[in-house]
Amino acid sequence: RRCGFPEVIFGAGKTPEEVVAIGKVLLEKNGVLLVTRANEEQHRALSASFPTAKWHARARSLTVELEPWPKSEGVVGVICAGTSDLPVADEAAVTLEIFGNKVDRITDVGVAGVHRLIAARDRLEACSVLIVAAGMEGALPSAVAGLVSKPVIAVPTSVGYGASFGGLAALLGMLNSCGSGVTVVNIDNGFGAAYAAAQITRLLPAKGGS
Amino acid sequence: RRCGFPEVIFGAGKTPEEVVAIGKVLLEKNGVLLVTRANEEQHRALSASFPTAKWHARARSLTVELEPWPKSEGVVGVICAGTSDLPVADEAAVTLEIFGNKVDRITDVGVAGVHRLIAARDRLEACSVLIVAAGMEGALPSAVAGLVSKPVIAVPTSVGYGASFGGLAALLGMLNSCGSGVTVVNIDNGFGAAYAAAQITRLLPAKGGS
Amino acid sequence: RRCGFPEVIFGAGKTPEEVVAIGKVLLEKNGVLLVTRANEEQHRALSASFPTAKWHARARSLTVELEPWPKSEGVVGVICAGTSDLPVADEAAVTLEIFGNKVDRITDVGVAGVHRLIAARDRLEACSVLIVAAGMEGALPSAVAGLVSKPVIAVPTSVGYGASFGGLAALLGMLNSCGSGVTVVNIDNGFGAAYAAAQITRLLPAKGGS
Amino acid sequence: RRCGFPEVIFGAGKTPEEVVAIGKVLLEKNGVLLVTRANEEQHRALSASFPTAKWHARARSLTVELEPWPKSEGVVGVICAGTSDLPVADEAAVTLEIFGNKVDRITDVGVAGVHRLIAARDRLEACSVLIVAAGMEGALPSAVAGLVSKPVIAVPTSVGYGASFGGLAALLGMLNSCGSGVTVVNIDNGFGAAYAAAQITRLLPAKGGS
Amino acid sequence: RRCGFPEVIFGAGKTPEEVVAIGKVLLEKNGVLLVTRANEEQHRALSASFPTAKWHARARSLTVELEPWPKSEGVVGVICAGTSDLPVADEAAVTLEIFGNKVDRITDVGVAGVHRLIAARDRLEACSVLIVAAGMEGALPSAVAGLVSKPVIAVPTSVGYGASFGGLAALLGMLNSCGSGVTVVNIDNGFGAAYAAAQITRLLPAKGGS
Amino acid sequence: RRCGFPEVIFGAGKTPEEVVAIGKVLLEKNGVLLVTRANEEQHRALSASFPTAKWHARARSLTVELEPWPKSEGVVGVICAGTSDLPVADEAAVTLEIFGNKVDRITDVGVAGVHRLIAARDRLEACSVLIVAAGMEGALPSAVAGLVSKPVIAVPTSVGYGASFGGLAALLGMLNSCGSGVTVVNIDNGFGAAYAAAQITRLLPAKGGS
Amino acid sequence: RRCGFPEVIFGAGKTPEEVVAIGKVLLEKNGVLLVTRANEEQHRALSASFPTAKWHARARSLTVELEPWPKSEGVVGVICAGTSDLPVADEAAVTLEIFGNKVDRITDVGVAGVHRLIAARDRLEACSVLIVAAGMEGALPSAVAGLVSKPVIAVPTSVGYGASFGGLAALLGMLNSCGSGVTVVNIDNGFGAAYAAAQITRLLPAKGGS
Amino acid sequence: RRCGFPEVIFGAGKTPEEVVAIGKVLLEKNGVLLVTRANEEQHRALSASFPTAKWHARARSLTVELEPWPKSEGVVGVICAGTSDLPVADEAAVTLEIFGNKVDRITDVGVAGVHRLIAARDRLEACSVLIVAAGMEGALPSAVAGLVSKPVIAVPTSVGYGASFGGLAALLGMLNSCGSGVTVVNIDNGFGAAYAAAQITRLLPAKGGS
Numbered sequence A, B, C, D, E, F, G, H: 001r002r003c004g005f006p007e008v009i010f011g012a013g014k015t016p017e018e019v020v021a022i023g024k025v026l027l028e029k030n031g032v033l034l035v036t037r038a039n040e041e042q043h044r045a046l047s048a049s050f051p052t053a054k055w056h057a058r059a060r061s062l063t064v065e066l067e068p069w070p071k072s073e074g075v076v077g078v079i080c081a082g083t084s085d086l087p088v089a090d091e092a093a094v095t096l097e098i099f100g101n102k103v104d105r106i107t108d109v110g111v112a113g114v115h116r117l118i119a120a121r122d123r124l125e126a127c128s129v130l131i132v133a134a135g136m137e138g139a140l141p142s143a144v145a146g147l148v149s150k151p152v153i154a155v156p157t158s159v160g161y162g163a164s165f166g167g168l169a170a171l172l173g174m175l176n177s178c179g180s181g182v183t184v185v186n187i188d189n190g191f192g193a194a195y196a197a198a199q200i201t202r203l204l205p206a207k208g209g210s
């Protein structure tokens, strides 16, 4: 457990057999398993050996939880503006939960309708860290960072067309975010954002002592 | 007066003599003169012939107004977030005024401090058209378009560094703006935004009749 | 009706059920419905509940008009050079009509055959605003803006191959348009161009009074 | 003090007078002042009013500390590989200190000499957060993230030539970092990395209580 | 005289001495000399040895003509829209003349003012080949090719700012030119366009026979 | 017959019915028909009305020749290095022949095997114009232009993978060609190269007189 | 055998018949055959004529070895970090073996787990040349070059998503590699890396003499 | 002497004092010193301590050779086409010589004049490794690799203008080189090419034994 979190399988391009084989080793070692960029065929194969394997359709992720990972303090906010960004936000949420984090999901707050965002301010500030996924122009993380004092991890998504260039516009927007305290991960990388957020909540001492 | 507005000199790379020569022809024809991307040397040369020539330092623009251009109805809002975008906003404002428009300048409203923007909402809605200049991530036009019902012309600026790539990040952000009704001009093209806005207010019938 | 126009559904990636569910809410609220980037399956599902739902094949758009939106003054010209750009021009036209605008369609005028364009000059000048869609090199908006005095909204299309880079060549050409008064929207964004044009005609006072 | 940290002046393109004027307002409000991307002329002007103003040459930053900002728990590691990245690492360090953070500077550990990095492992793990600046190929953050369990904030620098494309190669490398838990800020943005790190240490409860 | 034309010196980055040394060899061999991307210092040095050396200031070119190159039949049209593109058009014209071609210069015809272009149609059609230089959006070659039946060689220029990206927008526009028969050379390469045009007129048999 | 050549149908994205309808009009007007980027379905539909319609499979082109176009003097060389570039070279050859040109095809001469190219020198020099198609690095046109004195029209092809970026590498290489007299058309645009070449041979007076 | 190695077939886009026809000629000439970017259909066709034809599934390569190519001295190391890069590493290994080289395969050593790499140091140093394939950020070649003194040939792979831009991030990273002695081939070009490595081992004199 | 060659100073951006300080340490350790991207001021400072310090003006490099590095077998060819690429070729040659290699310089052989290249074939084949520097289109390495059987290390240079994009065109051309056995280093990186070549000649056993 060198780096504090269980190793994860990147499912894309792996056969169901490969996923099962690697999955068994990791479950033995860690008690929990996460497969991202997975598919239903991999789910069926894994379910044969691990009947509690869970398929998170929109997140395209698989989890098995034999012995849950230790819980972290705090709450991680996972925010996005529209239904199109939900698969990426879901990947982040699934990752956070398997890594022992409480998650607060806030959907449908966008830069174009800034009032809904302001209405959510207290709920956002109550989180320890915020993951904000956005495609197209990618302006939501800036707006969130301007409202609250907590670290914001921005995830550009490939949602859009034309001059969104597969998420490049959102990525550049977030890197140039004028709201300080915003850091960025790769396009569509909900997993990476969750990993970084979980490393932050892991720094929080358990409420009962330490 | 084919296209409704006086021809304008693009000053960059022109000698003072060239500016004076072309300027005389245009002033004779139109009664007003605008030189964008101008410099002080051009100003001095022009002042010798036209003592009322005016130098707009931050806008890097020159104007001469012998017989003012007919006034348009309505007000054009010129909005930007920080002091760095002021030269571009100023170029828009100078162009609007020489083309007969009333201008309402709103500075220092940004996405990172969304409350100031909301406070300006009525003033923004009172305009007929809005020009919004922004560099870095370029998210301000989206936020403005989300607040008000008027056409928004977005001007990306080259303000920024690193992954702003000379205004490219702002340009892409604006083109992907999720707030509908946003149209975009070239990076740093305050003149072009003003020209388009002036074409719109020109559509408004004079209050006294029609 | 905060921003002056009914909310619109972006159909891409939505299930027929989702379109119907959101569509019902919006129709109740607005009396009209527009679904862009729609498909025939969504049309069939929507028709079950709203038998007057109309499928605009080439525009890939769906409309339902229970209580038509208030009419605007003026006419919006929708211009393109060839048959390949028609889907984008159609998306603009469908949007304009559902938003209460009169549309004048001009097709098959291009930069390579400049005489046909000149022949159309009076018809172009009679519009209040012009939407010009073009792929490949994207030079048509410049030529139109040089001929007439009305605002031109340029829509680059992804039509082309090789160094058109999915519409990038047309987009850059339009942003650099030497004809003043041209503003630009995202590649293939006929909807956005129509939205901006409708915001402009909305500024025109009703002929019968105001 | 809405967002937890004092407002900062971005010095680039500001006159000494502007820096002094804004600086006075911010010092009155916050007791501390940071000017990034500053120059010596700005320093001289500021020193006239605030004799304790400090010039951090390599960081191109100015600080005034009338009433120090509250201290945070933990230590922030600031790591870079070579002397060329020091200005960016210094900007991060100066920002961290004015924001009340303890800093541990580790220089001259690179991917090409992996042994020195491994030798520093315990010192790295003892930090709460790590800022890693790197130019050229930008591989150092990955290597650091692979060694330790703490959050890593990567800063690509514009150091390099040819296919480094002004920091783009390093930026892309960091976004694709296979070591999980790496988040990225804009090219050369030592300030932004420090801001995000300070937001994280601010989450740590004071040792003496909570 | 392998390829039909005298070798040319690319003056950029060469010392006056190098230009004189290479120039002597080439003049001995060819009787004529062209130095492109030259400067006045190189002119002074060359004039010492060859008093008839001519400095073409706007074209930044040097010529010496001891024994003129054989004349070609036909006329090459050299067209551009504005004063900013003149240095590139001049480089083409100087090259054409030293290579034995008659040149017809047409300036100040642009896409934004299509009437002037149409007025020039007969003069354009009277040429054997047309070189058309344009910056910004680069639409002029398309318009010319649509009007006349002669081969058009397009030269994108680096004139412009922002999203002209140093001539890239014009280059892409010309490559996507919908007017058939347009071929393209490198940005600002007036010399290369002239070379290709001269190869074409060289194919024309002398009027007096063949 | 304004521009000297019959209008051509760009088949991509057109239904068989559209091709037949437009084809009939053009055949009536011109006596010959060319459809580029065509498919076999379009061929079958066209054959029903015009039994002599010919399908050029590798060129993905359709031709009908009721009354052949007037013949031009000279020969156009069509050169490529490998089998992968043949579809583009074929599109050029089919276009040339329907436009009345004699074609000399030279295949399998490449930069990596420079001896075969040198062996073909006399045959190349015997042509009036040369079309050279190449993918990957796109160096063949330079080598050809260095060997012979005739105009070279270079066609970059999208053949390649990885850093060929869909023909971009070949395109840039050709634009930077150090061999003078090379002009370039869009990626995969065999048709455009042929059109330009045919405009050049059209300048050659008929052997029998003039 | 001009360049020291048998000619190779690039199978992509070739019909089984073409592969068999060219294959026969090459086998007659060289005694060995390699088809890269091949498919199973090509394998079946080739097996009919050459029953010993071997299908290397993951390498997507075909080999026939009638009379093995002369053996080279030394060992070529083929290194990659994860299972996703194996197809590219396999293409390199298959090429090396058919060209007469001994290969040492090292898999699953990455920058994120630097200890495994260090453990392999002696084995790496025992090779004469090292081929290192890596996708995503592409940092592995730097780390290898920093550990050992042998030439490193880096192969960027298209493995990744988002800002990996099809291998561009890895390619740029490798070109900027701070570890000296790294040279780079095209994205996914395992064959080219093997060819270069085989040219190097070919320089080594046979152990038994020289 | 871990990696077989002395550490080298990258002079760009270092003060003369820094160069002297680091230089002393390296000379003590290695007996030889190389400073690349150096300037004359650094030379003067170094000469004060080491009177034998040598300034290679065109290579912008400094060397001190107290105790020459052990000689390698073989010869490294350093090839370029024109005078503009000489600084990069010189950097390679200076590096090779200080690392104990014999160098054969071949200048003024280019793709546009393929005969001179063929004339040099035996001299090229007599080398063990070839470094080929080229700007603009960067086709020379392909042509060389097609002629000889030795490994070719290609160095793109930033020589050119317009669509050479600072060496990008040459870089892409070389990566797509159809002549197998070509590997590539960063733009203008003569040093890196020499380092890789020296690692290869180091593999050659000493003639007198081994």
Ligand SMILES: Nc1ncnc2c1ncn2[C@@H]1O[C@H](COP(=O)(O)O)[C@@H](O)[C@H]1O
Pocket (backbone or CB within 6 Å): B007, B008, B009, B010, B011, B036, B037, B189, B191, B192, C178, C179, C180, E082, E083, E084
């Ligand atoms: N700042 C500007 N940006 C873009 N175009 C401009 C600008 N100022 C003037 N123009 C345009 O440039 C034309 C004049 O160009 P020129 O003939 O070079 O002076 C004017 O008619 C405007 O259309």
Ligand SMILES: Nc1ncnc2c1ncn2[C@@H]1O[C@H](COP(=O)(O)O)[C@@H](O)[C@H]1O
Pocket (backbone or CB within 6 Å): A082, A083, A084, B178, B179, B180, C007, C008, C009, C010, C011, C036, C037, C189, C190, C191, C192
């Ligand atoms: N074709 C289109 N292109 C760009 N934006 C659109 C398009 N159609 C609808 N929209 C925008 O997308 C919003 C709805 O997005 P969604 O919530 O995903 O259905 C609408 O309010 C519009 O602002």
Ligand SMILES: Nc1ncnc2c1ncn2[C@@H]1O[C@H](COP(=O)(O)O)[C@@H](O)[C@H]1O
Pocket (backbone or CB within 6 Å): A178, A179, A180, B082, B083, B084, D007, D008, D009, D010, D011, D036, D037, D189, D190, D191, D192
């Ligand atoms: N080096 C920097 N890079 C990016 N943003 C900065 C930097 N320094 C300050 N800032 C931001 O710029 C804001 C001040 O900008 P300004 O109003 O132009 O002085 C601060 O509140 C920070 O959010």
Ligand SMILES: Nc1ncnc2c1ncn2[C@@H]1O[C@H](COP(=O)(O)O)[C@@H](O)[C@H]1O
Pocket (backbone or CB within 6 Å): E007, E008, E009, E010, E011, E036, E037, E189, E190, E191, E192, F178, F179, F180, H082, H083, H084
């Ligand atoms: N302005 C120019 N742009 C591109 N190539 C040129 C130009 N002027 C001369 N050349 C080419 O450069 C060659 C001479 O280059 P050099 O040997 O460096 O003087 C000539 O033979 C031409 O092919």
Ligand SMILES: [Mg+2]
Pocket (backbone or CB within 6 Å): A144, A145, A146, A147, A148, A149, A150, A179, A180, A181, D003
């Ligand atoms: Mg904040």
Ligand SMILES: [Mg+2]
Pocket (backbone or CB within 6 Å): B144, B145, B146, B147, B148, B149, B150, B179, B180, B181, C003
């Ligand atoms: Mg709005």
Ligand SMILES: [Mg+2]
Pocket (backbone or CB within 6 Å): B003, C144, C145, C146, C147, C148, C149, C150, C179, C180, C181
């Ligand atoms: Mg107009």
Ligand SMILES: [Mg+2]
Pocket (backbone or CB within 6 Å): A003, D144, D145, D146, D147, D148, D149, D150, D179, D180, D181
């Ligand atoms: Mg870690």
Ligand SMILES: [Mg+2]
Pocket (backbone or CB within 6 Å): E144, E145, E146, E147, E148, E149, E150, E179, E180, E181, F003
């Ligand atoms: Mg024509």
Ligand SMILES: [Mg+2]
Pocket (backbone or CB within 6 Å): E003, F144, F145, F146, F147, F148, F149, F150, F179, F180, F181
């Ligand atoms: Mg030639």
Ligand SMILES: [Mg+2]
Pocket (backbone or CB within 6 Å): G144, G145, G146, G147, G148, G149, G150, G179, G180, G181, H003
């Ligand atoms: Mg090494």
Ligand SMILES: [Mg+2]
Pocket (backbone or CB within 6 Å): G003, H144, H145, H146, H147, H148, H149, H150, H179, H180, H181
């Ligand atoms: Mg070879």
